Amino acid sequence: MAGLKSYRRRRPRRASPSVMRSGNRSGSGNGPELEAAQDAVKAGLKNATKGVACKNRSRLRMKTLKVKPVRIADDDGSNKTGKADMSVTKRVFKKAAIDVQEISETVLKKTSYKEMSHLGKEAKKDLWKDVASTDHAALVTVETFNDGSKVGRKVTGGGYTWNNARAGMAMMVHDGGSWLAAHELGHAVGGKHSHQTDKSGNNTVMKPTGDPDVAGTENVSKKLGRVWRRHGLTKGRGAKVCPDYSD
Ligand SMILES: [Zn+2]
Secondary structure, X not given: OHHHHHHHHHOOOOOOOOHHHHOOOOOOOOHHHXXXXXXXXXXXXXXXXXXHHOOOOOOEEOEEEEEEEEEEEOOOOOOOOOOOOOHHHHHHHHOOOEEEEEXXXXXXXXXXXXXXXXXXXXXXXHHHHHHOOOOOEEEEEEOEEEOOOOEEOOHHXXXXXXXXXXXXXXXXXXXXXXXXXXXXXXXXXXXOHHHOEOOOOXXXXXXXXXOOOOOOOOOOOHHHXXXXXXXXXXXXXXXXXXXXXXX
């Protein structure tokens, strides 16, 4: 290389102070420099190993998301809706270094809440007033949804969620699958259907299946994880862990 040659011509007899420039190909007469180079390689390997352990992604402080199951009973307290299974939710959020903690359930005695309208806002407004909290997300299990003309457990895919920057209320049919709870809680802390694929084109948990009995993927993209972790309901700074993002 011309640059290197001219450098050497100007100062032909002086050892370069830099390991990179020393060109120590012979391995002789440069003891301290060789040692320094070996140390640098060792340090580089150590850092590289750290990266591999975290799949080349930076470590994150574990955060916590509390979720309160909310079950709906008839006005007289009978016939409570079932409680959602949160096993998939816990697995999915852990990928974004969020520990989901289920807290004590609430039972609301109000028959009219058992059927939520996908369109009308009145019932949902009342429900929001009853369950919205900046401390925890609510996971409300209802019996059916309606969109005006149709009524059933598969209307609006069996789930519907309201949220703002500090609170979230996920609603789902009580006999829906465990994956649906993860998808709806994903909405509750800011996830949108526009987050349904990651940079690599893989689907994420925010891609709806449209059917409460059909599970989608449990992938979480980096972008989606960031949205969840920024939401007011995910709190705290725990131990550092590796996220498990799909992109
Ligand atoms: Zn959705």
